[in-house]
Amino acid sequence: MKVISLINMKGGVGKTTLAVNVADCLTRQHGATVLMLDVDPQFNGTQCLMSPDDYVAHREAGRDTMLDLFDRKRVKASTVQGSTEVQPKTLNEIEVVEVREKLFLLPGSLDLYRLEMAPGEGRENRLKAYLAAIRGDTDYDYVIIDTPPTPSVWMTSALIASDYYLIPVRPDPLSLTGLDLLKSIVDDRKENYGLSVKCAGVVLTMTRQGTNVLNDAKAYLSGDRYWKDKIFTSEIPGRVKFAQQQLNNVFMLDSEAPDMRSAIINATNELVVRTT
Numbered sequence: 256m257k258v259i260s261l262i263n264m265k266g267g268v269g270k271t272t273l274a275v276n277v278a279d280c281l282t283r284q285h286g287a288t289v290l291m292l293d294v295d296p297q298f299n300g301t302q303c304l305m306s307p308d309d310y311v312a313h314r315e316a317g318r319d320t321m322l323d324l325f326d327r328k329r330v331k332a333s334t335v336q337g338s339t340e341v342q343p344k345t346l347n348e349i350e351v352v353e354v355r356e357k358l359f360l361l362p363g364s365l366d367l368y369r370l371e372m373a374p375g376e377g378r379e380n381r382l383k384a385y386l387a388a389i390r391g392d393t394d395y396d397y398v399i400i401d402t403p404p405t406p407s408v409w410m411t412s413a414l415i416a417s418d419y420y421l422i423p424v425r426p427d428p429l430s431l432t433g434l435d436l437l438k439s440i441v442d443d444r445k446e447n448y449g450l451s452v453k454c455a456g457v458v459l460t461m462t463r464q465g466t467n468v469l470n471d472a473k474a475y476l477s478g479d480r481y482w483k484d485k486i487f488t489s490e491i492p493g494r495v496k497f498a499q500q501q502l503n504n505v506f507m508l509d510s511e512a513p514d515m516r517s518a519i520i521n522a523t524n525e526l527v528v529r530t531t
C-alpha cells in the first residue's frame with residue numbers, strides 16, 4: 256500500500272483535480288485498488304466522486320465521513336428529542352464508500368471546520384492510525400489523500416500518514432515562488448514529527464502550450480538545484496470544458512480532448528514509477 260498526499264499551500268492549483276484523476280487512472284489503467292481520503296473541509300474531491308444526491312443521502316443516513324475519523328467523541332444522530340451522543344466506532348469499523356469497482360472514498364465533510372484544533376490531542380496522527388488499523392483487512396494498492404491549501408492539522412496529518420507527497424503547481428511566477436516556502440514547511444514537519452515522507456515530484460497544471468509563462472516555469476524549475484529532478488515530464492493542460500464537467504463526475508480519462516487523456520495517463524505512469 257502506497258500512500259500519496261497531494262499538497263500545495265496555494266489554493267486553485269489543481270490538487271483536488273489531480274488527486275481524483277490520478278485515483279481514477281490508477282484503477283482504470285493500472286488495475287489498482289485505490290482509497291481516496293478527502294481531508295479538505297471543502298470536500299471538493301468528494302464532490303467530484305459522488306453526485307450531490309448521493310452525498311446528501313449518505314449524510315442523511317448518518318454514514319461515515321472524515322469527521323468520524325478525526326472526531327472520536329461525537330454527537331451523531333439528531334432527533335426531535337435532541338441529539339444523542341454515540342460511541343465512536345473503532346477505526347477499522349469506519350465504512351468507506353465504494354464509488355465503483357476498485358475505487359473507494361472516505362468522504363470529506365464541511366463539519367471538519369467545526370473541530371477545535373486543540374494542540375496536544377494527537378489528531379494529527381489520526382490518519383496514520385487509521386491506515387495502520389485497516390492494513391491487512393483491506394488491500395488497497397494506493398491511498399490518495401487530498402488536502403486543503405493551509406499548513407493546518409489536516410495537511411500535517413496527511414504528511415504523517417504518507418510515504419510520498421505530490422505537488423501540483425500552476426506555471427506562474429507567484430505559484431513557483433511558493434514552492435520553496437512549501438518545501439520549508441514540509442521539512443519543518445518532517446523534523447518535528449520524525450517523518451521520512453518523500454517528494455514524488457511536481458506536476459505543472461492548467462498549462463497552455465507555447466506560452467511564455469510555461470516556458471519560464473520550466474526554465475525556472477529545471478535550473479533549480481532541488482526542483483530540477485522533481486519536475487514531471489507530463490503536464491496537465493488547461494481545459495475549461497473539462498472543468499465545467501467535473502461536478503458531473505467526469506474524469507480526464509473520459510475527456511474528448513486527446514491531450515487531456517494522454518496527460519493523465521502519462522502523469523499517472525510517471526507517478527507509479529516515481530513511487531516505486
Ligand SMILES: Nc1ncnc2c1ncn2[C@@H]1O[C@H](COP(=O)(O)OP(=O)(O)O)[C@@H](O)[C@H]1O
Binds near residue numbers: 265266268461492501
Ligand atoms: N486542467 C484543468 N483545466 C481547466 N481547469 C481546471 C483544470 N484543473 C483544475 N481546474 C479548475 O481549477 C479550479 C481549481 O482546481 P482544484 O483542483 O479545485 O484546485 P485545488 O484543489 O488546488 O484548490 C477548479 O475550478 C477546477 O475545476
Ligand SMILES: [Mg+2]
Binds near residue numbers: 270271295299300403
Ligand atoms: Mg482542493
